[in-house]
Amino acid sequence: MATMAQQIATRVRASPAQARRQRSARRTGKVARNVRVMASAAPSALTAPHGGKLVDLMVEQDKKEAVRASATKTIQLSDRNACDVELLIVGGFSPLEGFLDEEDYKSVVETMRLTDGTILGLPVVLDTDDDSIQVGDKVLLSYEGQDLAVVTVDSKYKPNKPLEALKCYGTSSLEHPGVQMISMERGKYYIGGKVEGLDLPKRIFPCASPREVRAMLPEGKDVVAFQCRNPIHRAHYELFTRALDAENVGEGAVCLVHPTCGPTQDDDIPGIVRYHTYEVLKEEVNNPQVRWAYLPYSMHMAGPREAIQHMIIRKNYGCTHFIIGRDMAGSKSCLSGEDFYGAYDAQDFAKEHAPELGMQTVPSLNIAYTKEKGYVTADVAKAENLTTLSLSGTKFRKMLRSGEEIPDWFAFKSVVKVLREETAN
Numbered sequence: 001m002a003t004m005a006q007q008i009a010t011r012v013r014a015s016p017a018q019a020r021r022q023r024s025a026r027r028t029g030k031v032a033r034n035v036r037v038m039a040s041a042a043p044s045a046l047t048a049p050h051g052g053k054l055v056d057l058m059v060e061q062d063k064k065e066a067v068r069a070s071a072t073k074t075i076q077l078s079d080r081n082a083c084d085v086e087l088l089i090v091g092g093f094s095p096l097e098g099f100l101d102e103e104d105y106k107s108v109v110e111t112m113r114l115t116d117g118t119i120l121g122l123p124v125v126l127d128t129d130d131d132s133i134q135v136g137d138k139v140l141l142s143y144e145g146q147d148l149a150v151v152t153v154d155s156k157y158k159p160n161k162p163l164e165a166l167k168c169y170g171t172s173s174l175e176h177p178g179v180q181m182i183s184m185e186r187g188k189y190y191i192g193g194k195v196e197g198l199d200l201p202k203r204i205f206p207c208a209s210p211r212e213v214r215a216m217l218p219e220g221k222d223v224v225a226f227q228c229r230n231p232i233h234r235a236h237y238e239l240f241t242r243a244l245d246a247e248n249v250g251e252g253a254v255c256l257v258h259p260t261c262g263p264t265q266d267d268d269i270p271g272i273v274r275y276h277t278y279e280v281l282k283e284e285v286n287n288p289q290v291r292w293a294y295l296p297y298s299m300h301m302a303g304p305r306e307a308i309q310h311m312i313i314r315k316n317y318g319c320t321h322f323i324i325g326r327d328m329a330g331s332k333s334c335l336s337g338e339d340f341y342g343a344y345d346a347q348d349f350a351k352e353h354a355p356e357l358g359m360q361t362v363p364s365l366n367i368a369y370t371k372e373k374g375y376v377t378a379d380v381a382k383a384e385n386l387t388t389l390s391l392s393g394t395k396f397r398k399m400l401r402s403g404e405e406i407p408d409w410f411a412f413k414s415v416v417k418v419l420r421e422e423t424a425n
Contacts, residue, residue: 046214047223047358049316051095051118054210057149058089058197067196071140071150075128078185080298082143082201083262084124087296087313089149089197090209094316099126101155101192109160109167112305119356121309122168122302125159126151129187139191147198155192169302169340175333176340178300205261205275207296213256214318216291222253223291224362225319227310227328229260229299230269231277231419233411235367237285238375243323243362244289256291256319262298273422280414293317301331303341304349311350311359324350325364369409 049055059067077085087093100108100123107115108123126141133139135156141149165172165179174180200207208216217223226240240255259278261271275294282292297313300306306329311322328346332339351361366378370386381388391410399406400423406416 046217046219046318047315047320049091049094049210050312050357053095054316055091055094055097056089056211057091057097057195064198067150068140068147068198071138073130073133073137074140074142075126075130075133077141077143077148079263080181080185081126081141082148083296083298084126085141085143085148085195085197086200086207088124088195089200090211092210092295092297092313092316093124094210096120096124098151098194099190099192100124102157102190103155105157105159105190105192109164112308119308119312119353121305121307121312122300123164125186125190125192127186128189128191130189133189133191141195143201146201148201149198150196151191152193152196153191154194156189157192158188159190161186168305169300170304171340173333175335176301177331177334178302181300201296203261203296204272205294207261208293210317213291213293216293217256217318218252218254222250222321223319224249224253224255224321224323225310225314225317226255226257226323227260227314227325228257229274231274231415232257232281233415234409235369235375237281237412238367239325239364240323241287241289242365242367243321246321246362248360249321249362253321254289254291256293256314256317258293258295258314258317258319260297260299261294262296269419269422273418277415277418280418281412284412284414299329301329303328303330304346307346307350308353308357311354311357311361315357315359319359321360321362322350323362323364326366374409 084093088096088098095118104114105123105125107113108120112121113119133153133156135153137153139151139153140147141151161182162172164182165176169176169178172179174183224240224243226243228236240257243249244253244255257278259274261275278292278294295313302309307324310329314322324347327339327341327343330339330341330346347361347363354361367375368378368381368388369375369390370381370388372386376386380386389407389409391407396406396410400416400419403420
């Protein structure tokens with residue numbers, strides 16, 4: 001499936017109908033609906049958020065009770081829903097003010113753009129099976145006993161899930177975990193409407209908001225984002241620290257290590273365990289060129305289109321560059337083990353759309369460990385005929401369980417300790 005990026009790319013051009021809507025929106029001011037009036041511009045010394053302003057949907061403290069009391073119905077949020085609500089409230093999904101209505105949903109599915117032409121990798125939707133919810137209702141969004149937000153329903157619709165799967169994931173096969181999610185986990189209706197924030201999920205691991213992350217970044221310097229959903233080992237560390245030396249990265253740049261700690265694939269390490277590995281590693285390396293923050297995002301494993309979603313989010317958090325790994329957000333068939341995307345589909349797709357997003361991509365280096373020179377790029381190892389060492393993920397997990405010594409060249413001792421403690425439990 002090496003042409004997946006090209007297949008998806010054909011779906012992101014603005015249609016003639018969209019172009020007409022964009023012209024009409026500019027005349028009527030409709031485009032402004034995507035940017036909250038209360039939103040404030042990002043500091044001029046940092047990169048501008050997607051859409052130009054950082055959205056903040058949190059209701060003022062003295063008005064929260066009235067907003068909560070206005071709701072007449074309640075939806076209990078899933079873990080995935082709660083991540084989306086949090087990112088909407090804090091501006092991670094800027095310029096969105098809420099969940100997509102039917103018109104915007106269809107547009108994003110078909111063309112990877114909102115109806116006003118703004119690029120968006122994947123639709124941000126709220127699902128329900130509740131037949132009683134109607135347009136005009138105010139619905140309280142509750143999560144594990146917390147009231148997170150109220151959504152004013154301006155659209156309720158039955159999505160075309162097979163089409164959504166095919167356009168967004170490149171396949172409608174239930175062998176893809178993302179297709180399983182939208183087909184088997186989500187309810188039969190989607191709800192669109194503006195969100196008013198009341199609270200953020202109480203998490204063991206703190207998730208700094210875009211505004212908070214921006215406050216800890218150096219002004220006027222490049223910020224290279226590193227996305228991951230697994231514990232960081234030596235090769236990963238070499239990869240993102242060497243990215244600071246890339247030709248398109250300026251002097252004095254920093255790397256923002258920004259792991260997703262929401263739901264991912266069923267066989268991934270739990271978010272709380274990953275968080276503990278990142279915290280101990282942060283202390284072990286103590287690198288002033290590296291910043292750490294955690295993202296409450298639910299992975300879709302959507303390959304090329306998810307790469308765009310990640311770039312948009314990281315731009316909102318203040319990043320100028322994004323490291324695109326080999327087979328980023330990729331997935332294999334749960335039956336055959338076949339990859340759904342080509343190894344470089346996400347890289348190619350992200351590079352194509354980077355200028356429009358106002359970001360730059362940094363392809364991840366192919367790093368190898370050698371007996372003679374330690375970590376070098378794979379081409380150097382081959383050119384100099386160096387002796388490379390490798391350790392498969394399966395072998396690593398077996399060694400963890402059996403208590404065997406893990407080579408220092410492969411993993412950090414602090415990370416191994418956390419993983420061993422989790423394995424023992």
